[in-house]
Amino acid sequence: MSEHSLPDFSHVLAAAGRIKPYITPTPLLQSSLLDSWLGHKVIFKAECFQRTGAFKLRGAMSVLTDLAERQQLPRRIVANSSGNHAQAVAYAAGELGIPVTIYTANSISAVKAAATEYYGAELVRCESRLEADKAVAEASRQPDTLWIPPFNHPQIIAGQGTATLEALSQTGEVDMVCAPCGGGGLLSGTLLASRALSPKAEVIGAEPTAANDAAQSLAQGKIVTLKQPPQTLADGAATPAVGDITFEFLKQLDDFYQVEEAQIAYWTQWLQHLLKVHVEPTSAMSMAAVAAWLQEQSSPKTVLVILSGGNIDQQKMQQIWAEDYLPYPPILD
Template identity: 65%
Template sequence: MPSVTFSDIQSAEKRIKPFINPTPVLHSSLLNSWLGHEIVFKAECLQKTGAFKIRGALNMMLKARENGTLGSEVVASSSGNHAQAVAYAANVMGVKATIYSAQNISKVKAAATEYYGAELKLSATRKEADQRVQQAAQQDGVLWVPPFNHDDIIAGQGTAVYEALQQTNQVDAVLAPVGGGGLISGSLICSKALDTNTQVIGAEPLLANDAAESVRLGAIQTLPMQPSTLADGAATLAVGETTFPFLQQLDDIIEVDESAIAYWCQWLQHLLKIHVEPTSAMSMAAVIRWLKKQPTQKKVLVILSGGNIDQQKMHQIWQYNHLQERPSLLL
């Protein structure tokens, strides 16, 4: 029996509903006309803290409070969006939060984490930050809130797709980014429960393709060092033991190169008029690859996972003007 079920996601939705934004589903008529398919976007970039991560953090912490295991402090290690989510949730629930992160954390995400009241402790590498949070979690009264490798986190993240499918009804495919696997695992559970024919596909940076490699080899693979990808939200060193079995059930994981990530970051910002992180935009490159293989018109749901971008990342994204080449399935 799977560790997380659709009923867990339904329970999570009720639990976190008073604390989150019901984010909109957007579309671009122009993009749909260019591609000849219907693409709808779940705009989690408009969520509180600017990303879907608040769903999992709140679900785990609220459930812990229900069970009397929340304690007086929460700790987490994160490259940014999860850090903000845990900091925000801790602030709402009146507990202390300490976040461990690598020094290359996005400046805008670091500032927001501290603004929400958390203490931010930086390490030279993500691996070192992960080790420090494990040590901190050994103390009495401290709850470790992992970014993806926990049943309650997966259930919380799955509420994004659950909410989206209630807004847009049946779709042929759901695409979302793959970092540690929490969002795509929750997306899989929810989508398949509502319609077994729905394809669920992950998008992963080619430079950080540990999930795709893990599925290919049948065992969790760990990247040797922090990957240098625009999609920093998907730059985890390895997927989790809890998420991996769900990743193995995906219809596909599509690996995306850096140029395509920048291309779709520019185009989605232009077409949808919202801030979209490179990690979010990456999924559209996977959509194009998938649609090229489809013989009939499809309706696709894309989870725009976040919208927190600092000046340095924005500069990298816009080094080349990709808007000169409009989206097409013929490219």
């Protein structure tokens, strides 16, 4: 499979076999109280329990184990990331003994930056995400250097799809699957696994209104790049544009929702409270889309939600809890 081809479900299955020694099978969580309030069954795939605290490790290990299998590992790895991909690439490269440099924006979460360096990566901070993207492109031109992109790569997509593969292998068929959208890698992999294992399920995505490049792209039928760095609680979805590979999958979604900042904070608070786990705003954002979708249903449904990660620093927590939303339970009208 070339770096520009579209992966299919066979690639997800192959990735699952390769990465198995390196990842943690993550649990499914449920809240009986939430289910009773909503009148539907909501199952959460808790990738916050993944090694490095997010689903991103699946994609990074997919890329490197594929290269190892073909005896094509590089001498050096570079990557660009706002945090979770940085940690994943740092950890994956360390497992295989390859030096790695990560380029990121100054706005990177402090906890994600610290973890990235702990896993052995050199961290280069840039003024913005766009500057980091330029810097990693330049670094990737060095001899025997591999650039592992955060989402727009067939093996990244295949690896991310293993989270849904794992979840649906546990749940059986469901009525809907929802995942957050940054660059679209997780959502693309989610679509591949869902179509194969639960073909009747609708697959929907969620994105911050404040970082709605994917929604604009879908509306215009072409990839739209945000002109300014987005300001959103969901920093894992603050990408300036989706990729040409992921966009092909996003166009196949059954629905796509934009989520306001207040709703992101609301669902982050409520999921932390109901599930008793540490979830990122990007993860929790999906529940706003789920609630909107459930409002339109006329019979009880079973929904799978991919909770993408759980890496949050103190500053982000203060922003999330600036207003207390727990007096207002999530009961559908």
